[in-house]
Amino acid sequence: MYNLLNLFADGIELELVIAFALPVIYTVLSLIFFWGRIDRPWFFASISLILLFILYSLVIDWTLPEPPAEHLRIVEQPPLFGPLRVPMLIFTLLSLPILYFLGTQFRKRRK
Numbered sequence: 001m002y003n004l005l006n007l008f009a010d011g012i013e014l015e016l017v018i019a020f021a022l023p024v025i026y027t028v029l030s031l032i033f034f035w036g037r038i039d040r041p042w043f044f045a046s047i048s049l050i051l052l053f054i055l056y057s058l059v060i061d062w063t064l065p066e067p068p069a070e071h072l073r074i075v076e077q078p079p080l081f082g083p084l085r086v087p088m089l090i091f092t093l094l095s096l097p098i099l100y101f102l103g104t105q106f107r108k109r110r111k
Helices: 004-009 013-020 022-037 041-063 082-105
Strands: none
Touching (some): 013 082
């Protein structure tokens, strides 16, 4: 797994906070979208957070490349989100259907 402490040393702390807060951001957005239509919204939020953090850790573990054996000094500014771009994109593509499915399962039942 990629050494995330080296990313902190590169001065991209804000990018890492955004990258690792994606499950929280997506859960909040889905709560805003489904709030009036779901039963037990706090249970929905907790289940969503748990599932998304598990999914995100699996995606990061499977998609981040191994660091090189020798330490290379980066002289120029690394691209936005550096090596986390691909895992973030894959996580986004996988999490949206999961959140939609959870939203339909927690939908209020008509009596």
